[in-house]
Amino acid sequence: MLECIRSKKQTKITFVLPASHPAGEVSVVGDFNDWRPGAHPLVERLDGSRAVMVTLPVDQRHEFRYLADGGHWLDEEEADGHDGRNSLLHT
Template identity: 55%
Template sequence: MLERRSCKDGTEVTFVLPGEDPPGPVSVVGDFNDWQPGVHTLQPREDGKRAVAVALPGATTQSFRYLAAGDYWFNEESAEGDGANSRVHT
């Protein structure tokens, strides 16, 4: 799930996943972090889910995917996509 909040210079997008599905560490990788795993790792929240917020510039489209333990790549079901990647528009 994606949560959005307008900011002065763009949009803060929070990437949210269930607490332990998939198990182990998960990071969101994409255009905004040069596809570098581990830069934006999801952390536990009080509601039992895990999330990470990323500030994105306005009026852009960013491609991204999640990377879980064991080199398991997957897309965000609630986002648009082009087949290989999910996309978020700011």
């Protein structure tokens, strides 16, 4: 799930995954963090879901995916689109 807060100059995107799915550590990786695993790890919330917030400039297109333990890649179903390989996000 994606939660978005937009202002004139930036968009705050919160990437959210349900509790324990997938099991283990998960990070969001994309062109906004040079595809570096662990740069934006999801952290457990009070409701058990896991999330991380990333602030991005407005009016840009970004590619991203989730990377879970064991090298498992996951797509975001609620993304603005998919290019056949990555999830797409328009800020």
